[in-house]
Amino acid sequence: MANSNELPVTGLVSMVKNEADIIADWLAHVTDLFDHIVIADHNSTDGTFEYLKAVESKIPERLKIVRYIEPEYDQARLMNFLAEGLLAREAGISWITSLDADEFLTFGSRDEFVRFLKRLQGRKAFTLLWKNCAPLLPNKGNPRTDSWFIPPQFAGHGKVFWSRQLFLKGTFVMGQGNHFLEYPKGKRTPSSPKAEGHLYHLPLRTQDQFRLKICQGIIGYWKQGRRRNNAHGAHWFELFRKLADSHLSKSDLNRIALQYGETDSSETAGMTDESLLATGYVVQKLPSTMKGVRCEDALPTPMWSEMTAECLRTIARSGIVDQEKARTLSQEWNLEQSDDLVGNSLRANHLHYTTLSSTGNRAGVSSADEIRKELMQCATWDIETLVPTSWGEHIPFMLAVVSILRPRVFVELGTHHGASFFAVCQALKRREIGGQAIAVDTWSGDSQAGFYDNSVLERFEHLLEQRYKGIGRYLKMYFDEAAEKFDEGSIDLLHIDGLHTYEAVSHDFKTWKDKVSPGGVILFHDINVYTKDFGVWRLWKELKKQYQTFEFLHCHGLGILFMPGAADGSPAQRLAAYLSNETEGDILRHFFASVGELSLQRKLLSFENQDLKQSLKSGRGNAQSVGAATPMAEQPEVLRLHHELQLVYNSTSWRVTAPLRWLKRRLTGSS
Incomplete structure (x- = not known):
């Protein structure tokens, strides 16, 4: 000036x-x-x-x-x-x-x-x-x-x-x-x-x-x-x-x-x-x-009631006010309780899950060789839906175990962004199993994962609607509330991944274990985390003495618990027998630890690759619109994009994922 x-x-x-x-x-x-x-x-x-x-x-x-x-x-x-x-x-x-x-x-x-x-x-x-x-x-x-x-x-x-x-x-x-x-x-x-x-x-x-x-x-x-x-x-x-x-x-x-x-x-x-x-x-x-500047055709509509109700739940969960006070305020403020809405086809609030029959079309693998092939083949699938997660390296195993067990009902306690839940939905969809997946969470966070607002649920709901409608549903409530919607023996596969203190995870297991069908399977995340107030490792140590189990130690650890009562020849019985072989088990631990990391790298590289290709395509289009006066080789933006794309292909991450791409071609016949 x-x-x-x-x-x-x-x-x-x-x-x-x-x-x-x-x-x-x-x-x-x-x-x-x-x-x-x-x-x-x-x-x-x-x-x-x-x-x-x-x-x-x-x-x-x-x-x-x-x-x-x-x-x-x-x-x-x-x-x-x-x-x-x-x-x-x-x-x-x-x-x-x-x-x-x-x-x-x-x-x-x-x-x-x-x-x-x-x-x-x-x-x-x-x-x-x-x-x-x-x-x-x-x-x-x-x-x-x-x-x-x-x-x-x-x-x-x-x-x-x-x-x-x-x-x-x-x-x-x-x-x-x-x-x-x-x-x-x-x-x-x-x-x-x-x-x-x-x-x-x-x-x-x-x-x-x-x-x-x-x-x-x-x-x-x-x-x-x-x-x-x-x-x-x-x-x-x-x-x-x-x-x-x-x-x-x-x-x-x-x-x-x-x-x-x-x-x-x-x-x-x-x-x-x-x-x-x-x-x-x-x-x-x-x-x-x-x-x-205005844009009259895009004016937003306030949603005070539902959004304030979501905030009150988060405030109560954080301990700022007790839950009873939050409920009282919700009533006094005449807030719309979104959990009571049944018009959303993704919500399962209006449903009740009854005991599963001991029979049904759950035919799957019939031999150790078929189990090994299924485990390794499913592990090479592309991850269809990757969201922020600390669970990601277990996705290949989740894809495989769902394909083998063919669960009629899967329930997840603690979903957050939905990485493991979407993996289950992907396997149910790809194998045309006909099962249902139900996510249970408040989507407000906790003292270990941190607290967050309704945008996390909005993104989860959007992906569920776009990719797995008819397969996945969710219950937005506390675990104990959701337990009332499930009869004994109504779940084939249960994933417990809520608050990870010893007291919380023990309570979740005791509350939900009878909901699992005879021969069903329960997964526990974070069995290999010993820091702060994490206590899943302690419960897992106790459960290993009482049940048949298998465990992975990479990516914070994942425990697989087989409930008793599996029918002879059932997928769960055959998988449990296969994993009980010490040699096969050690091979699988090394395999899935490597494949889990490589799968994530490949997915992230595919994101970068797509972005670069799109930018390169856009750069060519822009160059062509300028006319023939400017030679392609002299256009710096196109050259830069070519260079960045080659860096991806020549990168260490791209090279280390080559064995995974080769394995996929061998097992699936894809190029």
């Missing part, structure tokens, strides 16, 4: 989550004011992300949408990272800031905003302080169409606008919320730049929206683990305590909104509508411009 005639160029970074009620107006606001915008969506499940992408497609040169998939709410680090990247990419940006989706600048037009910034030419930073606003009418909090109580005074918090020079200098960093100039690693007290005006802050638009906001805030804060900062998280718990009172009056709601972020006061007498008007508050619609 050395030349006073130059127009200031502005940049904005932001982080949003489930803002269906406000995202369209807010995005129309910031796209009218800011030149370059980067928004990170934090696992929204209400259509916010899809709306952002729809608008991005209209102005891709100005708007960039990214998906932030980490579970914790690490806003400060992410905003600093995105701001640094935006400034590096857009050299002309002179001012940059971070706003939330409930913050609106006061300017009615872009010209007004530009004139304001030109007046501050030469400044290193400034602050726009909050004016906390409350909707005039309860549950009528649309920023564009509804009226708001606007206070005469500023709040103590606001948003910092950074000059390019100050941000890149690195003396300060954006703190949580971008309220102050903070020193790296908290070396000194944060600094507050001079206030040059205000902005409108709309924290409470409807009571349902605010409940979801606070519940999400608690979960995001809790997931930071040891990095939690009580100074940043205390307000979430205080607001949750207030919301736990289901009889909030209009004055209570005014107080929560208008004093948001301020020192708590329990006084509500001065917060009635009449009192507010008498003390200088004005009622008006926001003057802020909202004339930017």
